[in-house]
Amino acid sequence: MFSVSGVLNTKVVRELWQMKGPVLAIAFVIAGGVAVCVMSILSYSTLSITRAQYYEQYRFGEVFATIKRAPVHRLQQMKSIPGLAELSDRVEGGAKLRMPGFDEPVSARIISLPREGQPSLNRLFVHRGRLPSPGRSAEVAVIGSFAEAHDLKPGDRFPAIINGREQTLTVTGVVESPEFIFVIPPGGLLPDFQRxxxxxxxxxDLAAAMEMEGAFNSVVVRVRSDHSLASVIxxxxxxxxxxxxxxxxxxxxQVSHRFLNDDLEQLKIMATLLPAIFMSVAMFLLNVVISRLVNTQRDIIAVLKAFGYTTRQVGLHYSKQVLxxxxxxxxxxxxxGLWLGRAMSELYMEFYRFPGLAYQLHPVWLLLITVLTFLVSLLGGWRAIRQGTALPPAEAMRPEGPARFTVTTAESWLSGIRWSQPSRMILRQFARRPVRAGLSIIGVAMATATVLVGNFQFDSVSLMVQTQFASVQKQDMxxxxxxxxxxxxxxxxxxQQGVRFAEGRRTVPVKLINGHRQWRSALTGIPKDAELQFVLNEHLESVPLPVGGVLLTDYLARELNVQPGDWLTVDILEGERRSVQVQVTAVTGEFLGTGAYMRIDSLNRLLGNGPLINQILLTNDPDDETHVFRELRDTPGVAGVATRRAMLESFYDTLGKTFLTFTFFNSLLGGIIAFGVIYNTIRISLAEKGRELASLRVLGYTHHETAHILFGEVAVVLIAGIGVGWLIGQGLAYWLTTAMQTELYRVPLIITGQTLGISAAVVLVSALVSGAVAWRRLRALDLVAVLKTRE
Known part of the structure; x- marks a missing residue:
């Protein structure tokens, strides 16, 4: 006696093998959604867990403060602050370095280490060598990113200017710190490991060099769990x-933590948004394929029921195919997804300085992805399975009744046009089966939209670069x-020799406050007639700076919940630390960072100063660039020098590299999905029209004429679907750019003709490949077998 489940399982295997082309296409679509989800979750989980373990093991501080100078005896008073669990004081300073074989200016931040070597908070991970020893002057440990950029190893030496005095430093070790996972220069937006x-x-040693004996200028604090951070601050x-x-x-x-947080939030968004798009396409394809399968097996369903199989067993049988x-x-x-996630995590390691990565993907995530995949798949085929299995055996045994054909409205409107007979057939197919045609168009549209979403970000990054490094910043240094x-x-x-033009500006650290909302930032004063740096709006037009008021970027305005006309409390975090009221007079858009701008004369008046500057923007003669570098490096009052060329290189090496790599993966998976959709559309169209096309061949139509009918309908679906897909893709792209805005960067919504063309080309190439397969099947149609009718 045959087992019920065994017989039906054999039927499942046989039918899936017969439909291996559509089955693989749908599987690839599902795999694309799962891969993006796993890639994003693994990257997010790995970076999150690695960061948490690193913070805990190396005792990363919870509160930070920088001062000008305070005597060491005040530490006892600070340690008595309620809620303060642990305090570490230190000396910090800046330095200008002369690296062998590198002529451009290099700056550094130098932090003191206690006599015992490791600080109690913000401890160091030693990659190679050892920490500097007390009593051995001019020894330093170097962060790994800088050591790699200049090929430094223990024992190497290089000159440095600290507090205006030059000395030669000796490298004793290469280290990492939880405080500098994301290493950027002061006031910068992007890492620059070479400079x-x-x-x-x-x-x-550092206290002597900085003239800070018996004093400190920086503290790191940990807070007790039963006290709030705000009270300790x-x-x-x-x-x-x-x-x-x-x-x-x-x-x-804290800068490093803040930027890493932004990237983790983006990974979280990518883990939900893109898989949702891919799974929606998979649901659509499954519905179409299972509907077609159930419809062609009406008689088989009736036979199964006549032999005693219940509706539940038959429904479970078709559900197994879906599963x-x-x-x-x-x-x-x-x-x-696991392979891509590991690759993405290692890519992040190139500029996030962890000692190592803890690759972890909790089994709960895999279980959740599995459940969601099966649930989404069953939802895709549920309606078709329910309708097919609900038919009584007697009704299912009968073929579907012939359709009632009449002259459609579309045919009446177009009756004056001299159509060929195959073209009339194509028109009638669309007019008489609008739902099926609409579903096919939606499938093509989703494929087009998926490819567009995967590619538009290349245009966006190009615009960011052009705007920031060609329109906003015109200075060379x-x-x-x-x-x-x-x-x-x-x-x-x-x-000075080689300097063509110089322009001054002033930046001041501030805390912007609106009610309970606040934001630590820099307030930048720009000259009224600035020639080297501008503030642009979303149309890339220069925005005039308001007199007396402050201009905010749109991201910062949203974070503070202010608009033009509102007043902000501005706490000045230097000098006399004034607290003043300033009106927001304008809001504009920027792609990188969060900015607050004033006229420099208004800013100096606000601070109670004369015409002061603390930054100089320069354009220089390229032939004298090295001379200008050396002059600035050797000038005692210059803390550091940044070049536009270096910032552009850093953008592509860090943000651009990771962002565009992620985009490439998404684009590749989008192309796979597009092929799956188009291939299934053509295969299903051929299967549904096999009897009609064979009939036409028997009546004397040639292969080319029957192909005209099949591929002509597909061509109309493609043209309409690509147009609809462009609209859907722009909507999804807008949703994506809105969801992925961070403090570090905001991706603009830019969709060029090239991107539209690429998305259409991917769909058309998929159609050509799928069409070639269909053409072979069309020529191989067995006319006798296809024309057999069911008795």
Whole structure:
């Protein structure tokens, strides 16, 4: 006696093998959605868990504060602050380095180490070598990114200017720190490993070089779990205010942590948004394929029921087919996703400085992805299965009744046009089966939209580069000064050999406050008639700076919940630390960073100063660039120099590299999905019209004429679907760019004709390949077998 499940399982295997082309196409679509989801979740999980373990193991601080100078004896008063669990004081300073074989200016941040070597907070991971030893002067440990960029190893030496005095430093070790997972220069937006590094030196040596014996200018704090960070920050501010504090701030505002957080949030969005698109396409394809399968097996369903199979057993049988397709896509997607996720995590490691990566994907995530994949797949085929299995045996045994054909409205309107007979057949197919035609168009549209979403970001990145490094920043170099100086210093700079033009500006650290919302940022003062740096709007037009008021970027305005006309409280975090009210007079858009801008004369009046600047923007003669570099490097009042060329290289090496790699993966998977959709559309169209096309062949139509009918209908579907897909793709792209806005960058919604053309080309190439397969099947039609009718 045959087993019920065994017989039906054999039928499942046989039919899936017969439909292996459509089955594989759908499986690839499901695999694309699963792969993107697994890739994003694995990258997110790996970076999150690695960061959490790193923070805990190396005791990353929770509150930070920087001051001008405070005596060490005030530490006892600070340690008595309620809620303060642990405090580590240190000395920090800046340095200019002369790296062998590298002529451009290099700056560094130097942090002191206690006599015992490892600090109690923000401990160091030693890659190679050892930490500097007390009593051995001029020894430093170097952060890994800088060491790799200059091929430094223990024992290497290089000159450095610290507090205006030159000395030769000796590298004792290469280290990493939880404080500098994301290493960017002060005031910068992007890493620059060649031109900025972090060094650690023994406390005694650095204090002597900085003239800070018996004092400190930086503290790191951990807070007890039963106390709020805000209360400890307020107490620290009150205690450190007399010593030139720039304001204590929590870990959430720490630069490295903040930028890493933004990237993790984007990975979280990618793990939900793109798989949702892919799975929607898979649901559509499954519905079409299973509908067609059930419809062609009406008589088989009736026979199964006549032999005693229940509706539940028959429905389960067809559900198994859906689940097998889903399982195939799931296994393939998980495998590809794990490989891509590991590759993406290692790519992030190139500029996120972790000691190593803890690759972890919790089994719960895999279980959830599995359940969702099977659930989505069953939803895709549920309606067709329910309708087919609900038919009584007697009704299912009968073929479907012939359709009632009449002259459609479309045919009446177009009756004056002399159509060929095959073209009339194509028109009638669309007019008499509009739902089926509409579903086919939607399938093509989703394929087009998927490819468009995967590719439009290349255009967006190009616009970001053009705007930021060609329109906004026209300077060749930006020199940051140790302290503000009179604007008259520009005249001396401008007379130097190789300098064509110099322009000054001033940046001030501030805390912008609107009610309970606040944001630590920099307020930048730009000259009224600036020639080297501009603020642009979303139309890439220069925005005039308001007199007396502040201009905010749209991202910052949203975070603070302000609009033009509102007033902000601005806490100045330097000098006398004034708190002033400033009106928001305009809001504009920027792609990189978050900016707050004023006229430089208005900013200086706000600070109670004369015409001061602390940054100099330069254009230089390319032939004298090296000379200008050396002059600025050797000038005592210059803290560091950044070049536009270096920032552009850094953009492509870090943000551009990871962003565009992720985009490439999505684009590739989008192309696979497009092929799956088009291939299934053509195969199903051929299967549904096999009897009609064979009849036409018997009546004397040639292969080319029957192909005209099949491929002509597909061509109309493609043209309509591509147009609809462009519209859907732009909507999805807008949704994606809105969801992925971060403090570091906002991807603009730019869709060029090239992107539209690529999305259409991918669909058309998929159609040509699928059409070639269909053409072979069309020529091989067995006319006798296809024309057999059911008795």
């Amino acid at each position: 900025f590094g972090v060094l650690w030196m023994s406390r005694d 307020d107490a620290l501010d009150r205690t450190l205010a007399p010593f030139g504090s720039t304001g204590a701030y929590a870990r959430v505002d 097998v397709i889903a399982a195939l896509g799931l296994v393939l997607g998980i495998g590809v 930006t020199a940051t000064l140790v302290d503000p100086v009179n604007a008259a210093a520009l005249y001396g700079i401008q007379r």
